[in-house]
Every structure is written in structure tokens, then in C-alpha cells.
Amino acid sequence: MASDFYQLLEIERDADAATIKRAYRRKARELHPDVSEEPDAEERFRRVTEAYEVLSDDGRRATYDRYGEDGLRNGGWEPQFANFGSIADIFGAFFGDDRFGGAGGGAAVAGGRGEDVQVAVDLEFREAVLGADRTLDFTTAGTCDTCDGSGAATPDALRTCETCAGQGAVRQVSRSIFGQVVQERACPRCGGRGQTISDPCGSCGGSGEQPEQRSVEVGIPAGIQDGQRIRLTGRGGVGHLGGPSGNLYVDVRVRDDERFVREGDDLITVLDLTIAEAALGVLASVPTVDGEPRELEVPAGTQPGTRMTLRGLGAGRLRGGQARPDGQVDRGDLVVYCNVRVPRDLSPEQRDALARFQSLEDDRIYRDREGIFDRLRRMVKP
Ligand SMILES: [Zn+2]
Ligand SMILES: [Zn+2]
Numbered sequence: 001m002a003s004d005f006y007q008l009l010e011i012e013r014d015a016d017a018a019t020i021k022r023a024y025r026r027k028a029r030e031l032h033p034d035v036s037e038e039p040d041a042e043e044r045f046r047r048v049t050e051a052y053e054v055l056s057d058d059g060r061r062a063t064y065d066r067y068g069e070d071g072l073r074n075g076g077w078e079p080q081f082a083n084f085g086s087i088a089d090i091f092g093a094f095f096g097d098d099r100f101g102g103a104g105g106g107a108a109v110a111g112g113r114g115e116d117v118q119v120a121v122d123l124e125f126r127e128a129v130l131g132a133d134r135t136l137d138f139t140t141a142g143t144c145d146t147c148d149g150s151g152a153a154t155p156d157a158l159r160t161c162e163t164c165a166g167q168g169a170v171r172q173v174s175r176s177i178f179g180q181v182v183q184e185r186a187c188p189r190c191g192g193r194g195q196t197i198s199d200p201c202g203s204c205g206g207s208g209e210q211p212e213q214r215s216v217e218v219g220i221p222a223g224i225q226d227g228q229r230i231r232l233t234g235r236g237g238v239g240h241l242g243g244p245s246g247n248l249y250v251d252v253r254v255r256d257d258e259r260f261v262r263e264g265d266d267l268i269t270v271l272d273l274t275i276a277e278a279a280l281g282v283l284a285s286v287p288t289v290d291g292e293p294r295e296l297e298v299p300a301g302t303q304p305g306t307r308m309t310l311r312g313l314g315a316g317r318l319r320g321g322q323a324r325p326d327g328q329v330d331r332g333d334l335v336v337y338c339n340v341r342v343p344r345d346l347s348p349e350q351r352d353a354l355a356r357f358q359s360l361e362d363d364r365i366y367r368d369r370e371g372i373f374d375r376l377r378r379m380v381k382p
Contacts, residue, residue, distance in 0.1 A: 144208050172185050
């Protein structure tokens, strides 16, 4: 990755403060480890944060422009973000929102996001290829029936909070690597809801929540792969006292199939031919994941490793994922590799027949005009 701070943030050397801030915000959101799937996202995130820390400060920026990063470090500068507990804390400090974590597993602050729920689903190979519907049953936080989520025993038991005057938030000014930061924090007294409860609901103890059995229908898209995760935004636990609901994450596991392997959107199968079939040609029957086998014309003289393609009989194309106007899903291909089996346990009669064939064969019948590279290419990679 680039090591120049301007390049890291993808900005011009004369970029103004607002541009730098925007660039950092964009990069940070893109690289946040909760969001990015790239393995080095955290390291890159740290680097762009360093870049931002330097370029957003006029003094440090001037030093950097003249003497570079070494000059800064020789001058005693060190990245400050290490003082923050976690990357989520940096986001909290800078962006003032909890979209990048914090809410999950933390204390139930009013207005906080509900818990994320993870459910694993096992699919047959065919279901992953063609798509499937599943009903997922799980337990998570739901709205308390007794108080309808207010947390109070009676509507009169809700009072305006005196600490925050009903605002739900208190302001706190602190110094950080980003300069002076005014942070809005949830009011410690009312937990951010702006109201206090003099008489909490007896069923939920004031949380407004109760465990809930959920049953969620999930349409699993054709073409999903083992290890992929589906996010259903807002289908997790109910938000804390008015906050947004958490997400439901579905972790997909796919069973193997004895007949096919996946290669991206394509399925690969192997068609076994006898020596006679390969030499004389045959109308072969090829299994498909759809159920009905397909007939495939294998021409006379087919060589081992020959590859034939049945269009549109592969896995759903997840990326192009839009359904076509006719409602069908675009699919990859079924690739058929021909294998020629050589018999091992011949009867005396069969051995005689082959020996007779051997006495009749000569080099010309093989028409072997391919060189070693052509043959290897055909067998190893089409
Ligand atoms: Zn309640
Ligand atoms: Zn308050």
C-alpha cells in the first residue's frame, strides 16, 4: 500500500481541511474491520488514521510536508490512536455514532441498537446452487407485552429527566487526536431516553424488553457459497427503548455433493467413459443438479480430459443476482470432464479380444498430432 499520507487518503497535496476530513471519513468507513472483508483492513485503517492525524493538524502537516514521516517521528510524534481502546472507540469519538459497533453486547442504553443475532443454516448442495427458502427459529429480545416497550408500570410513571431536561444526551468536550471534540453522550441518569421511570414495569423491570421466539422466513439466493453470510438488517433483537433493531446474520454452510464441485458459478462433473465408448462415441447421460439427467453426445475419438459444456446448468450468479424479466436466475454452466476408464479385471475372453485389437492397431489410428504442451493443457486446464 502507499505510504505517502496524501496518497493514503487519495487527496491532492493542497487539499483543504474539509476535504481531508471527508477523505478520511470515506476511507475509514470503507476499511472499518466490521465492514471490510479484506484481511489487511485493520492495518490499512490504522495507516489512514495516522495520515489523518498528521494532515488534519496544520503544524504536523507542515513538518510532514518538509521532512516527511521520519521527520515527524524524529520530532517526537507518535500515532495517538493507540490510546483508544479499540477501533470502535475511534469511530465513536470521531463520528459520534454507534453504527460501527459499541452497541452490540454493551449495556442496554436507551436508544441503543438491539442485539445482533447469528443463526447458522445448513444447505444441501442443490439448495445452495438453486436457492432455497428457510424458516429460522431463534430467541431474541422483543418488546415487553405488559408495558408495550415503555418500561413503565403506568404512563404516569414516566417523568422528564432532570439531568438532561428531557434531551436524552449530555455534552462533553474533550481533547483528542482530532482536536477539540464535542461529544454527545447518553445521559447517565435516564440512559438516553429523556425520561425517568418512577415505577418500573413489573414484567420487564423497566427495560421494555422480554425474550421473544421469532420465526423468520429467509430467501436464500441461488449461488450462495459455503461460509458466506447473509445480513438481514433490523431483524435481530428489538432496539433498547426506542433504538433501532439489531441485525440477523445467517451463516451459510453447504454440504458437499458426490457428483459435482463448484468452481465459481460453474459446476464441474466427471463423465466416465469406457475405452470403447470413447473410441466409438456414445450418447451419455449426465447428472444435473436440477434433477433430470441430460443427454450428451460424446463424439467418436473423445480423449481423456476433454471438456464439454452444458450452458446454464451451473449455480445461480449471485453477483449479477438480479432476476431476469422472466423471473429466472442467470446461471453458470455445467462443465463435463471426460475420463476414460481402463479395465482392470478382464476375463480370458475379453483379454483375447483386446489382444486381437492390439494386433490390428497401428499408429495412424491415434492421429496423435498434439504436442506435449497441448495435451497437458487439455488435461490440466482447458
Ligand atoms: Zn415491561
Ligand atoms: Zn436524562
